[in-house]
Amino acid sequence: MARVLDKGGILLAFIMGILIAIFGGLEYLALMLFFFVLAMLVTRYEHETKRDMGIYEHERGWENVLSNGLLPTILAIASSFLGPIPYIACVAAVTADKFGSELGVLDRGKPISLENLKPVKPGVSGAVTVMGTVASLAGATVIGLGAFFIFDINATAALLIGLAGLAGSIVDSIFGIFEEKGWGTKGTTNFVCSITGAVLAFIFIK
Numbered sequence: 553m554a555r556v557l558d559k560g561g562i563l564l565a566f567i568m569g570i571l572i573a574i575f576g577g578l579e580y581l582a583l584m585l586f587f588f589v590l591a592m593l594v595t596r597y598e599h600e601t602k603r604d605m606g607i608y609e610h611e612r613g614w615e616n617v618l619s620n621g622l623l624p625t626i627l628a629i630a631s632s633f634l635g636p637i638p639y640i641a642c643v644a645a646v647t648a649d650k651f652g653s654e655l656g657v658l659d660r661g662k663p664i665s666l667e668n669l670k671p672v673k674p675g676v677s678g679a680v681t682v683m684g685t686v687a688s689l690a691g692a693t694v695i696g697l698g699a700f701f702i703f704d705i706n707a708t709a710a711l712l713i714g715l716a717g718l719a720g721s722i723v724d725s726i727f728g729i730f731e732e733k734g735w736g737t738k739g740t741t742n743f744v745c746s747i748t749g750a751v752l753a754f755i756f757i758k
Contacts, residue, residue, distance in 0.1 A: 557612055557613070557616075557617065558612070558613050558614075560613050560614035561612050561613050561614050561616065561617045563614070564614045564617045564618060564621070565588075565617050565621065568584075568617070568621045568622075568624075568625045569581060569584065569585075571625050571628065571629060572584055572624065572625055572628040575628050575629040575631060575632075576628030576629070576631045576636075576639065577631075579636070579702050579703055580628045580631065580636070580639060582702050583639075583640065583643055583695070583698060583699060583702055583703075584621075584624060584643065586695070586698050586702075587643050587646065587647050587695065590647060590650070590651075590691065590694065590695075591647070591650050594650060594651055594654040594655060594687075594691075595650075595654055597654065597655070598658055601658065602654075602657060602658075605657065605674055605675065606675075607657055607674060607675035615739050616738075616739070616742075618739065619738070619739035619740070619742040619743050620646050620742055620746065622743065623642050623743065623746040623747060623750060624639055624642050624643055624646070624746070627639040627642055627750060634754065636699075636703050636705075637705070637709065637713070637753050637754065637757050638750040638751075638753050638754045639750070640695065640696070640699045640703065640705070640713055640753070641713045641716040641717060641720075641749040641750050641752065641753030641754075641757070642746045642747075642749050642750040642753075643695055643749075644691075644692040644695040644696060644699075644713050644714065644716060644717030644720070644749055645692065645716065645717045645719075645720025645721060645724075645745050645746050645748060645749025645750070646720075646742065646745065646746050646749075647691040647692055647694070647695045647717060648688040648689065648691045648692035648717040648718055648720060648721035648745075648749075649688065649720065649721045649724045649742060649745045650691060651684075651687040651688050651690060651691030651692075652680075652684040652685065652687050652688035652691070652721050652724075652725075653684070654687075655683060655684060655687035656674075656680070656681040656683050656684020656685070656687060656688075657674040657675055657681075657684075658683065659674075659681035659682060659683035659684060661681060661682065662674070662681075663676060663679035663680060663681045663684070664679055664680055664681070665678055665679045665729075666678050666679065666680060666725055666726055666728075666729055667729045667732075676728075676732065677725075677728030677729070677731045677732050677738070677741065678725060678726070678727075678728035678729035678730075678731065678732050679725070679728070680722075680725050685718075685722075688717070688718050688721040688722075689714060689715075689717075689718045691717070692713065692714045692715070692716070692717025692718050692720075692721070692749075693710075693711075693714035693717075695713065695714075695717060696709075696710035696711060696712075696713035696714040696717070697710060699713060709757050712753070712756060712757045713753060713757065716748075716749045716752040716753045716756070716757070717749050719748055719749065719752055720745045720746065720747075720748040720749035720752075721745060723744060723745060723748040724741055724742065724744065724745035724748075727740075727741045727744050727745075728741055
């Protein structure tokens with residue numbers, strides 16, 4: 553874990569994990585740990601190539617943990633009222649964003665800015681690639697599949713969670729345009745991503 557998070561990030565992740573387990577239960581914690589393993593794998597994938605590109609993040613701090621883990625923790629605490637679906641979709645959205653950003657930069661084609669539809673260099677916020685979009689859908693769908701077994705949700709809900717996660721990553725990319733202009737940070741953009749997934753799931757998945 554120390555290779556992925558710094559000391560502050562590890563401490564905050566540990567606290568959030570305890571809260572998720574206490575208020576949500578072991579199923580909620582298991583899904584979060586599943587996300588963490590997936591995130592670690594895609595971060596390490598082709599890390600030397602990403603380092604050569606100047607976009608490899610070796611260790612993430614508490615700010616990153618907070619932006620990705622705050623809403624899941626809140627939803628786990630509120631799970632007795634909301635049920636598991638918003639939590640699952642929130643994690644799916646965060647996973648979609650993670651897969652899209654870590655794998656999308658490896659696309660052989662240049663990313664396209666959503667602001668003006670012009671090519672930009674890899675790593676620029678507010679831009680998308682074909683590989684990144686496919687990876688986002690894959691990441692969110694894997695979380696939906698994991699929830700199918702962990703939470704015993706039905707197949708339709710698992711599929712819709714994948715789509716909600718993808719929508720969250722798309723909104724993340726849109727808000728990335730403002731991030732590039734200095735209006736907000738990566739943390740706020742990630743938080744909007746997680747909110748989008750949770751809200752869409754709450755409205756459309758029964």
